[in-house]
Amino acid sequence: MSGKILTLAIMDGPYESTCSTTAFRIIDAALRKGHSVKVFAYEGAVSLTMKAQKEHPNPAHGTSAEDEHHVLTKRWVEGLYELAKKHHVDLDWVNCGLCVDERGAGDWVVGPTRGGPADFLTMVENSTNTLVIPSKRNS
Amino acid sequence: MSRYLLIESRDPFDSRDCDWLYETAKGLSKVGNEVTVFFVQNGVLPSRKGSRYENYLHQLSLYNVKLLADSLSLSERAISDRHLVAEVSISNMDQLVDLLMDDQLKPIWH
Numbered sequence: 001m002s003g004k005i006l007t008l009a010i011m012d013g014p015y016e017s018t019c020s021t022t023a024f025r026i027i028d029a030a031l032r033k034g035h036s037v038k039v040f041a042y043e044g045a046v047s048l049t050m051k052a053q054k055e056h057p058n059p060a061h062g063t064s065a066e067d068e069h070h071v072l073t074k075r076w077v078e079g080l081y082e083l084a085k086k087h088h089v090d091l092d093w094v095n096c097g098l099c100v101d102e103r104g105a106g107d108w109v110v111g112p113t114r115g116g117p118a119d120f121l122t123m124v125e126n127s128t129n130t131l132v133i134p135s136k137r138n139s
Numbered sequence: 140m141s142r143y144l145l146i147e148s149r150d151p152f153d154s155r156d157c158d159w160l161y162e163t164a165k166g167l168s169k170v171g172n173e174v175t176v177f178f179v180q181n182g183v184l185p186s187r188k189g190s191r192y193e194n195y196l197h198q199l200s201l202y203n204v205k206l207l208a209d210s211l212s213l214s215e216r217a218i219s220d221r222h223l224v225a226e227v228s229i230s231n232m233d234q235l236v237d238l239l240m241d242d243q244l245k246p247i248w249h
Contacts, residue, residue, distance in 0.1 A: 004240050018180045019148060025211070026239075029232035035240060128242045136149070 001089045002034045007127040009120060011135045013044025014073040019133050020048065024076050026131070027091070031083045036090040038127060040120040041112070043135065046095040048073040049108035074109045081111045094119050142173045144238050144246040150181035151192060157182075160249045161195055168202040177235055178227070179209040182249075183216060186227040193224050200226035207234065 010023045023039075030037050041048060053072045055065040077093065084091035094115035100106050106114075124130045145164050151157035160176070168174045176199065178186055185192030186208050196206060207230035208223065220229060239246055 002240070006236070006239055022148070022179055025232045026236060029236045030239075033233065033236055033240075035236070129239050129244060129246065131146075131239060131246045131248060133248050 001036070001087070004128040005036045005038060005090075005126065006030045007038040007040070007120075007123045007130040009040045009042060009130070009132040010045040010048075011041075011043040011133065013047045014050075014053070016044065017136055019136060020045070020073065023133055024073075024080070027080055028083065031080065031087055031089055031091065034087055034089055035128075036092070037080075037084070038090075038092045038123040039094065040115070040123060041093065041095045041099075042117075042120075043096070043099050044103075046099045047103060047105045049077050049093065049095060049112045050074060050105050051107045051109050077111065078109050092123070094123070140171050140173060141167075142175075142241065142244045143167050144175050144177060144244055146177045146179060146235075146246065146248045147182035148180040149249060150184045152184065153181065157185075157249070161199060164199055164204045165202050168199075168204050174203075175205040175207060175238060177207045177209070177230065177238070179212050179235075181212075181216075183208045183212045183218060186213075186224050187218050188222050188224055190224070196224050196226050209235070 008023055012020045027037050051074060053074045055070045057064045058068050081091055093112040095112050097114045097116055145160055147157060147160050149157050164174050164176050200206060206227045208227050210229050210231050238244060
């Protein structure tokens with residue numbers, strides 16, 4: 001482990017923006033390099049960890065859920081926790097509590113914890129660097 | 140002097156404010172800062188040879204702005220090495236993380 005910590009703030013919900021995928025890729029690369037990662041999931045991003053996500057068939061293509069082989073964001077988060085364990089580094093994923101309550105998104109996979117913007121400040125103060133990935137707004 | 144990492148995820152043909160990022164990169168470099176622009180997602184589209192932004196990227200390189208493009212984003216959009224503007228280097232998440240782990244670097248996502 002490097003002793004370095006990267007904090008990310010993410011805001012996009014699952015299946016809405018490529019930014020979520022890029023955020024997962026950044027976290028994955030950081031963990032593999034032996035860095036600890038802190039994630040502050042804000043707004044729609046709190047739904048990334050929802051336990052109720054499930055695969056589904058695609059009637060338009062006539063494919064089953066198995067054929068579709070969906071990537072569920074909750075599985076990705078679970079995989080990142082396993083990766084952190086494998087590399088002996090920490091993944092600290094905090095879901096914004098108010099954002100969770102607004103969305104009824106409180107039932108999530110093992111790992112993430114509930115917090116608030118004050119936790120994000122603490123994360124920033126205790127990290128090597130911080131990247132904020134805001135929701136995309138066209139202009 | 141400061142070090143800046145500007146991460147461009149947007150397509151300038153879709154988001155007019157990409158010009159803001161290019162101008163910011165140029166301006167920061169002009170006053171002596173070290174600037175890297177990392178293109179990811181649709182942000183890689185202007186780095187295709189023949190794009191109307193080709194000359195723009197050339198101008199940025201003249202201001203010593205380092206230009207990197209995410210390999211996965213490029214391949215998803217069928218932009219191979221030979222289709223890439225000369226000033227843009229192929230990069231990846233490993234290099235992005237290496238840049239981010241510099242505690243003096245200021246990263247800005249667009």
